[in-house]
Amino acid sequence: MGRRQDTSGWGGNGRSGSVARVLEALRSDGPSSQAALARRTRLSPATINNIVKQLRAEGAAEIRPVNGRESVVSLVSSRGVVVSVQVNVTSLHAALFDFVHRARYDVTIPFSPGHEGGSPARVIEVVRSLVAEAGLETGDLTGVAVGMQAPIARPTGVVTSWARLQLPRWKDVVVADHLGAELGVPVVADNDANLAALAEWTWGAGQGTDTFLYVLSSEQVGGGLVLGGRIHRGGDGLAGEIGHAVLEPGGPVCFCGNRGCLTTFVAERPILATLEAAAGARASSLADVIAAARGGDPACARVLFEAGRHLGRAFANAAKLVAPSVIAVGGLLGEAGELVFDGLNSSVEISNLRTVAPTLSVQLARLGADATLLGGLAAMMDHLGQGLSVLPEWAKTTSAARSFSN
Numbered sequence: 001m002g003r004r005q006d007t008s009g010w011g012g013n014g015r016s017g018s019v020a021r022v023l024e025a026l027r028s029d030g031p032s033s034q035a036a037l038a039r040r041t042r043l044s045p046a047t048i049n050n051i052v053k054q055l056r057a058e059g060a061a062e063i064r065p066v067n068g069r070e071s072v073v074s075l076v077s078s079r080g081v082v083v084s085v086q087v088n089v090t091s092l093h094a095a096l097f098d099f100v101h102r103a104r105y106d107v108t109i110p111f112s113p114g115h116e117g118g119s120p121a122r123v124i125e126v127v128r129s130l131v132a133e134a135g136l137e138t139g140d141l142t143g144v145a146v147g148m149q150a151p152i153a154r155p156t157g158v159v160t161s162w163a164r165l166q167l168p169r170w171k172d173v174v175v176a177d178h179l180g181a182e183l184g185v186p187v188v189a190d191n192d193a194n195l196a197a198l199a200e201w202t203w204g205a206g207q208g209t210d211t212f213l214y215v216l217s218s219e220q221v222g223g224g225l226v227l228g229g230r231i232h233r234g235g236d237g238l239a240g241e242i243g244h245a246v247l248e249p250g251g252p253v254c255f256c257g258n259r260g261c262l263t264t265f266v267a268e269r270p271i272l273a274t275l276e277a278a279a280g281a282r283a284s285s286l287a288d289v290i291a292a293a294r295g296g297d298p299a300c301a302r303v304l305f306e307a308g309r310h311l312g313r314a315f316a317n318a319a320k321l322v323a324p325s326v327i328a329v330g331g332l333l334g335e336a337g338e339l340v341f342d343g344l345n346s347s348v349e350i351s352n353l354r355t356v357a358p359t360l361s362v363q364l365a366r367l368g369a370d371a372t373l374l375g376g377l378a379a380m381m382d383h384l385g386q387g388l389s390v391l392p393e394w395a396k397t398t399s400a401a402r403s404f405s406n
């Protein structure tokens with residue numbers, strides 16, 4: 001995949017000298033502190049300060065504080081077109097963000113049980129159809145972001161081998177390179193929870209913190225970790241995979257090959273199985289369980305309370321390794337609110353954690369089901385050295401949403 005010549009209007013507008021060096025550093029490294037810009041460009045801190053002031057005055061850059069001492073400079077733009085795609089085991093979602101016309105278009109494709117899920121070809125087809133629906137051409141695209149419901153191994157860029165059965169059509173596909181070559185635009189690919197963490201850190205519950213743990217708990221459980229203002233992926237993309245933290249060494253077998261992972265207790269399937277064993281089939285989805293619990297079903301309320309306790313144990317263990325300032329819970333279990341948080345807050349491990357880390361805040365994620373798609377947008381902007389400190393209203397709501405069946 002080659003980076004396309006700049007025809008989109010994102011950056012590259014013929015600046016020269018020191019300003020060009022600062023822009024290049026921001027494009028290649030993404031948002032940076034002024035100190036990092038000075039090191040990278042070998043310009044003096046005073047020169048960097050002047051250039052950043054100039055870019056801010058032009059509306060081309062923004063400064064966002066990361067913690068009390070440091071702030072990060074980002075580029076901003078009112079141009080460009082980004083498509084963000086979310087590849088789940090049971091569905092495919094995509095959104096096109098048109099910065100020129102300030103409009104967003106969405107598409108959702110649910111897969112029936114037993115279906116092999118979204119293939120690379122299907123993703124390409126969806127991107128092209130969204131571009132056409134927006135009245136644009138593929139050449140108008142600035143970039144495409146893909147969030148996969150599986151960890152992506154680094155540096156190979158393929159879905160990690162132990163999670164391959166989750167997304168069989170992506171076996172051995174170098175996600176970003178393959179789609180980039182087919183579409184002829186820059187493509188970034190990451191794990192869905194990493195992208196959601198990036199969005200929540202940029203625009204949601206983690207804003208203004210520099211150590212942030214995000215946990216996406218819905219049909220499955222994923223996590224993303226922001227350290228020092230960047231997604232921390234670690235070897236094999238495994239960092240933040242809290243869903244596979246072992247809570248009970250003798251617990252149920254997990255698809256990753258371990259026993260007793262967090263995901264074997266709080267993912268949709270084990271929650272449904274627990275209810276079924278207790279009282280026959282009462283609900284066919286996690287959303288049903290939450291609705292029934294809200295309606296007063298005691299068994300449904302009980303399994304959600306216990307899911308909260310399991311999350312609490314896993315959070316307490318993770319917190320002792322990385323000491324996040326904020327842990328945010330997204331996905332359906334986060335949206336279940338006190339049905340899950342009551343259990344979480346009552347767990348012995350969380351109580352203990354509060355005595356050693358009194359400033360830690362465990363809270364609801366703010367961007368809801370949109371977090372992964374918005375994280376794709378944030379990741380693509382990072383990739384291009386752009387940034388948006390404030391998410392515009394138009395990017396939060398779709399202009400046109402379609403739903404297909406397979």
Ligand SMILES: [Zn+2]
Pocket residue numbers: 243244254255256257258261263
């Ligand atoms: Zn596991």
